[in-house]
């Protein structure tokens with residue numbers, strides 16, 4: 361059987377660990393050539409080494425236009441095209457509104473929202489030349505119901521859903537589909553620092569009674585990136601064990 365992402369060139373931001381790395385692994389299994397676009401050199405290079413010949417690390421800070429521009433120039437030179445972009449890189453810097461400093465607000469906006477805008481802008485240019493492509497954005501279930509202490513993070517994850525809808529309309533005429541995934545509670549380093557009591561309390565809130573694994577999100581990205589999803593555009597897929605219900 362033909363692999364679902366055979367010979368596709370895929371960029372995954374923040375792929376050094378967590379959901380990004382699991383997605384890189386899944387895409388490679390399905391035949392893709394994956395560029396792990398990661399800020400942290402060690403995790404990016406180590407992950408690329410571990411994932412084999414079809415994994416390539418490139419250092420990038422998605423919040424810096426010059427860095428994103430250089431990355432796309434280098435990818436165009438080396439690979440000639442981009443078929444899939446997964447805007448996965450994201451950070452948390454939580455505190456209540458009363459304690460949230462402007463710098464803290466802006467840092468999260470810069471990575472989670474500006475970073476998605478920048479990468480999509482450069483990717484869309486290449487995809488337009490090809491008249492094909494898939495862009496997938498990382499939102500979160502908190503975009504649907506808000507979350508205590510996450511003014512900055514929720515603003516970005518809600519914004520990502522909005523941008524997904526705009527780009528789905530704007531880019532469709534060039535053969536580019538744009539969708540988002542809204543993960544629920546997924547076990548990664550991002551969530552590992554939480555107290556055990558909170559982790560188990562949150563798990564209890566999920567109708568499926570468990571936290572998700574990175575591979576649960578990777579599977580959703582893979583489906584949305586594949587031709588099986590060729591009529592899905594502008595959608596945000598919740599992958600959350602039913603927690604939003």
Ligand code: NAP
Pocket residue numbers: 373374375376377378379380397398399400403420421422423447448449450451471475498499500501542543544545546547548549550551
């Ligand atoms: P993670 O384990 O913290 O991994 C995020 C990755 O992004 C890290 O490798 C990080 O590198 C990288 N990164 C951070 N800033 C970057 C930048 N400026 N440029 C390039 N790469 C950067 O996170 P995760 O849990 O896998 O989450 C992945 C995505 O899913 C995020 O967008 C997150 O908001 C979203 N999400 C996660 C959950 C969850 O429960 N885990 C739920 C909903 C949504 P460093 O090592 O340098 O930090």
